[in-house]
Each structure stands twice: as C-alpha cells, then as structure tokens.
Amino acid sequence: MELKFKVNGQEIFLQVNPNDSLLYILRDRLHLTGTKNGCSAGHCGACVVIMNEEAVKSCLQKAKRLNNAEIITIEGLTPKEPSGELHPIQQAFIDATAIQCGFCTPGYIMELYGLFLRNPEASLDEIKVALEGHLCRCTGFKPILEAAVLAQQYLNKK
C-alpha cells in the first residue's frame, strides 16, 4: 500500500506492507533509530512515539492505520544544532541522572511529552500511571520519576 503520513513535521510517502509496524517503518525505512525496539510486543515501552498527539507503542501500530497520521519521534524533540538547547524533558533526564544505558530513555521522554501535551498539570499519580507501561532495568525507576516531576516544572516555567 501507499502510505502518506507526517513524521516530525515532514510529509512522507512510502510503499509499505499494510502489516508493517510503525516501529519497523521508523527504524528500518526512515532510519530514525532513536526509537528503540526492546520487545516488539508492546511490553516494554522503549518504542513509544507520539501519534496524533497521543503516546503510543509504535511496535503495535500497523501501517494500514497510519494514513494521514502525524508522528513525532525523539528526533522531533531534538535540536537540529549540535549544541542547541534540549527539550525541557530531555534536560530533566540529564539533571535527574535518570539515564543509565539509555535504551529505554527515548520511550520515556516521548511518553512524558504526550502526557504533558494533554495534561500539563498531571498529578504525580497520573505521571506514575503513564510511566507504568515502561520497563527500565538500570535505574530502579526512582530517578526517572524525579526526572518526570522536574520536566513538568521546567515546562510549566516556560
């Protein structure tokens, strides 16, 4: 099938198989490798991206549902200049030392991006619910939760 959709603001046309996952299209067709593949089964959250303003697990989204979708990946949050200012959520992860191996990090950042887009005043419990679908084996979660709270503060100051 022919797929027409937007990724990080750019119009994309691609010939794809209707059952191709969004994760596969991002990583292997568009080479946007910032989105990570941890399980291909919706269990780990490493592949979360924004689709039509909602955080979704890209491994579970099929191409046939993607026409006219607007996707934002971690690359969409990232400054184009090497020393450009990071997105406040990215900066919060650095400041809270919420990164170790970094493999789960883009998924967490996109989840929070989606949450705060919808609900800038999300309560701590709502933040916890959003992060529950993500696995991290390195940090023990505490620094990630701290980063989420810090990110919300940074965003609300802007």
Add this chain to the structure above:
Amino acid sequence: MSLNIVGKSVPRADAREKVTGTALYIDDLRFPRTLYLKVLRAGIPHAKIKNIETKEAESIPGVLKILTGKTIGIDPEHFYGTCIFDQLPIAFNKVRHSGEIVAAVIAESEKTALAAVEKIEVDYEELPFVLDPVDSIAEGAPLIHEKNGEYKHLPTFTPVPNSNIFFGYNLKKGNYDRVFDGADIYVEGEFEYPLVNHVAMEPHGAIAHWDLAGNLHLWSSTQAPFVVREVLAGYLNLTMNKINIHVPSGGLGGGFGGKSDYNIEPLVALCARFVPNYYLKFQLTREEVFIGTVLGRGLKGYMKIGAKKNGAFVGIECSQYYADGAYADTSCNVVLAGGHNCTGPYFFPNCNLKSFGVYTNTVPVGAMRGYGHPEGQFMVERLIENLALKLGIDSRKLRMKNFLKPGDTNSLNQPIFEHNGNVRECFQRVVDSLNETPLPGSNATHYYGRGFAALVKSPVQTANASSNVFLKVNEDLTVSISIGGVEMGQGALTVLAQLAAEKLQFSLDKIRINPEINTQITPWEWQTVASMTTMRVGNAILIACERAIEQFKVNASFHFQCDISQLNYNGKAINYKDKEFPLEKLVLGYQYPDGHTEGNPIQAVGSSVVRNVTLPDSRTGQYHPYEWTFGAQGCDVSIEKSTGIIKVLHFVTALDVGKVINPATAKGQIYGGVMMGLGHTLMEKIEYDTKGRMKTVNLRRYRIPKLSDMPEKFSCIFVETPQPDGPYGARPIAEHSAVAPPAAILNAIQNATGISFTKIPITSSVMVEALSRRK
C-alpha cells in the same frame, strides 16, 4: 587531600546522546550490502539430529545460503569456550536445550530469512531430558555430554566423566570434616534460587564482515570484546591482528553479565565467511534473548550452620547444585564464587562448602549481576534469622556478634583487615535508617514486617586480569583517552573522566573518554565485569595521568635547564622556583627558540593488573580472590492478607564503597541493583513446560519490576573506609546492592507473618497460599 571533581555528581558524559536518541547501539548501525541472519532453534530440549531438510527453504527468492552443523564446515571435535571448551556455534548431531540453533539462514531481508526458517524441517530422535540440577546428578539421569571429562578445560575446573557434573568445588577450612564439633545448636534448610534472565532492555546483536584481505570485522553488543577476539582467534584459527571486534559508540543497552563473555559471535562470524564483503547482521528478538543467550542463578542448595549457646558460629556445611544449562560457559566461575561466598560477611572457624556445576537441558548459565553471591548468601542469611529465633535472641545482635572483623579469617582463610571495610557500621546505619520510621502494627487487612541482611562481595576475575588505557594530551590541552572498558549504563565514561580531570587538575570538559571500542586500536582490557571498571580502569587512568605529568616535566626541564625533581605541575603550567612555563607550549615536546626540539609529545599508557590473585588449591579449595566490599540491606514490607500482595515500603542499602566518585551514578547503581534483587524475590522465574520448552519467553510471562513495584522509600548510605589500592580510595560497588534483597525481604516476611520461606520468588499467589495453609 581536597578534591575538586571526584565526589561530585557531575552530569553523565553520555547524557546528551542518550536523551536525543542519537547514541548508536548495535541495532542502529547501518552498513552497505547488508544481509540478515535468522536461525531455526531446536524446540525440543534433548535430541539427536537425524536429518535436516533445507531444499524448500533454499528455493525462496532472496535466500542466499542455509547452513547447518553438517554444511557450515566445522570440525565436530573442535570446540570453543573459556573455562571448559564444550561448545560449537551450531548443533552438529545433537541438541541439548530447546533454544539451541540447528540451522542458519542468510537472506536479503529479515522477513525472507524468517520465511525460510519456517520451511526447514528437522528429523529428531528425542532423548530423555533433565531440567533440575539435583535430578541431573541422580543415577540414571540422561547424560547430556558424552564427552564430559574429555573436553579441554582450565586446570581449576574438574569434570566428573560419565556424569553431568562439569565442576565440583570443595572449600575446606579449619576442622572441615567435623565442622560442628563444639556446637550446641543447629539450623539447616533447603533453598532454591530460580533461573532468571538479565533482561537488559537492548536485545543482543552482532554484525560480521569479512573483507577481501581476510580480516574479520565484527560489531557486537558485548561486555567482553577481547574475550570474543580470543575465542574467535582460537576457534577460527585466525591471528589476532586480523580480528577487529567493535563495540558501538552508544555502548550497550544494559548488560548485567548477560552480554559477557561470548554468545552469538562465533556463529555470525562463521556464517559471514560464506558471504565475503557483505555485512551480515544477526539481531536477536526478545524471545531469542530468553531462549538462546544465557541465564543467571539456578541454585538448589542445602546449608547447615552450628553455633554455641551464646550465638558464636562454630561451623558451616553447604552443598550447592547449579542448573547451569547445556554448556558450561562461565558458570564455572559462578560455582566457584557461590562456593566460598555463601558464608556471607561472617566468621566461621570451620567450613566444608561444596558446590557443583551441573549440565541440564536448559539455556546455559553465564555471568549475572551478583555472580554467585546472592544465591549463596540468601541461604546463610535465612538460616541466621532462624538461628536467632531458635536461640531467642535478636537477629541483629546475632549478626553483629558474628560479623567478620579485623583479625578474623574468611572462608578462604584470608585475614580481614581494617581497610577491607566496615560491615558493622553499614549494618548499624541500615538499622538506624529503618528505625527513623516506626513499623506499623499488623491490622485486620495487612501484616507488616522488618528484615535485615548483610553482604560481602569480591570481584571474580581471572588472576591476570588487567585494564589498560592510552592517553594523549592534545595541542589545545584537551585530553583524549582510549579504554577497553565498555559503557553499558553503569557510568564508566563519566566516572573515569572525573578521575582523569582530578589527577591532571584539568576541568572536566577537557577530558573525553572515547566511547568506541575496536580491539585493533583500543588498549587491551580483560572485560567489563565484576564491578571492576572504576577500580581497574580507573587505576590505569591515574597511572597514565601521572606519566603524562612526568612527560610535561621532562619537556619543561629543557626550558629551565634543571632536574625534573625541581619542577612542579599545577594543571596549567610547570613551575620552577618562582618562574613558570605554560603547559600548552610543552604538549609536543620543548622547542628551543631556534626551532630544534627536545622531549616528546604528551602521550602515555597506563596499566593496572590485579595483583596477588591466585588459582584455587586443588586439595583445600583455598585461593586469593581480590578485595572485598561489605554492606548491609534492610526493608519494611507490608503484606495484604486477602491477596498476598507484598509491598516494599522502605528499602535501605548501606555499602562501604571506599570513596564515592560520583554520588548520583553510585546511587543509580544501588537503586537498579535493589530493583533487580526485588524482582528475583517477588516475581522473576524462568519456567519450562512438561516438554522441556521455556514458557517465560516474553516480558509479560516473565515479569520484571515496574515503577509501581518500587519501594515507597529508597535509601542509600555510603560508608567510606578507603581502599588502599583503589582510585582515590574507591572500591567495587555496582553489583552489590543486588546481593541481599532476597534475604532481607524474606526475613521481613518472616518477621511479619512467621512464615519461613526458603524458595523464591514469593509471588502474591505463593504468599496467599502460605497464609491459608498456616491458618
């Protein structure tokens, strides 16, 4: 000594790449002319291969090659390994676990390769199989390796021919054949620590390429690039200068031992030989990580301790059986570590400790965070709890009475010194931290309990392990350092840069540790395991820095025309009496006004070889491992009576870390280790079905902790008794917080409910059933 950078929570060196998704991991690398490898796995645990039919699969367009044990061109008598040489890259005439690879497909795309895998048919003659280590050593158990005892092996490891035992270790100390002479009271128990998976978030992958000059280039998500090189050189009969093992610049998406020492690399390298000048990629799925890499733990153990009426320990006896899977892999060393570390940080005058590495028809066991220590010490800490109950004394007092103190000897008969660290202080601070919040009394809906455990861990490493670094000071006074240590999340790049900046008195932004590894140009490193990177690579960096400073002085001595002993270095200039000469004019040597140059550029090599590590004595089992890190952990738990749901309310860890280099990254190691230990205690277990196939093959069936499983309160306490030979006094800390959570949590459950568990995991259904049985 006042420190400027060491001891500060500076931001991670690799943070910007990681938060922007630009850090490159193995699956992110892109190469021209890439082909894909997919494999057929046995699906049955133990069988002879009668025939493999590949014709139909070969006819699929886009399939380049299908390889089996018979067609890949291997010598079935030539094996690889690092301890016992018992492995082939692909099954030859027999499979020994259900995830074993029997055929490999090279194709133009992963989808095509998978389609071909589906069409391969294998005819097996099924054999009886065994999953349990105790069953595996029973009479009449199926023999998994007919050649056990004939394989080449390191002298330490002693296989028992015609059995499934590939290594039996026996440590004897004191009155070892009558360890309980003089004891008044005994406790004993049978324990189980299940097989578990590391679940690094990044699945394993490797990419191999043979250039037309016969050089092998292999990129891998490995913790041990130099071990991979050694294994490939030996197995493929290559000279090492033709092998380039690369670790991607983003490092590893977690390791925890699951990416050491070697894994899929021999197969990928071998298959790539059939498609020279292409790049052959083998990226594992999550399911393949479960069924086809390595696992950890898998202990069944029996332990008995004897004590005097006053609580003084007299002796300990232990037998440990490890379900180490189809191949010995590095579990040999886990068996050794488990053997002598099961005494925990306690003084036992008499020890008779046996541990056995046993072949089973399961995934091979390799390294895993904790490496023998959590499983062994889980037993002793549970028994101490029961001994205290039996003696009618406070278990905290019983522990304090028996902790190793300076002048005591550990199980290996090594004397303990003051500088080894202070387990008493760690333990007391855990007690104090928990005491800050009173434990709620049990009520109609919940039980509450508090539990403690102490820990000790030594790095398990080969006796000549070393780390080496290359350091160069650039003309602009920035510093580039190459190391062979792998960044896999632990923060090595950050902490090592802090050490270099401190030593050179440079600002941190001037230091760059190269994150990329290529065995052809990177200095030699044993491997990134055993929590030794800060210590061993760190020491190598300090030595390189000292040599760089020395070279600055040599170069300056031409300017000042004096002896270098009269010169001082301050990070900006070399001083001689009241004169100074700037460092930037000394980087390439010293150039006289007429242009001629003396001295040399500032480039240095630093090496750190572990010293005084010996091999086990074949008679007593005694040897010298490395130094020790002591610590203690404790927690408060609540148990919901109706559901059996166990929540950890407050978890405290205190470690004598010697010196904290970076508090934020050090705490990160502790939080992560505790959560891994909590997972093992409350939910994680690899399970097999009745046909010997793994059931827990994804992250739903094999559950690891989520955010909601995190303790409500998480405390880290650092005690700092300097390690004399550690960088700025630091000692290993990365695995240690994963050692005692099982015992601490089970002790808390016992405190809450009176139920004495000896097997983990304690899921809510296990808990609720135990509660109902008790009623």
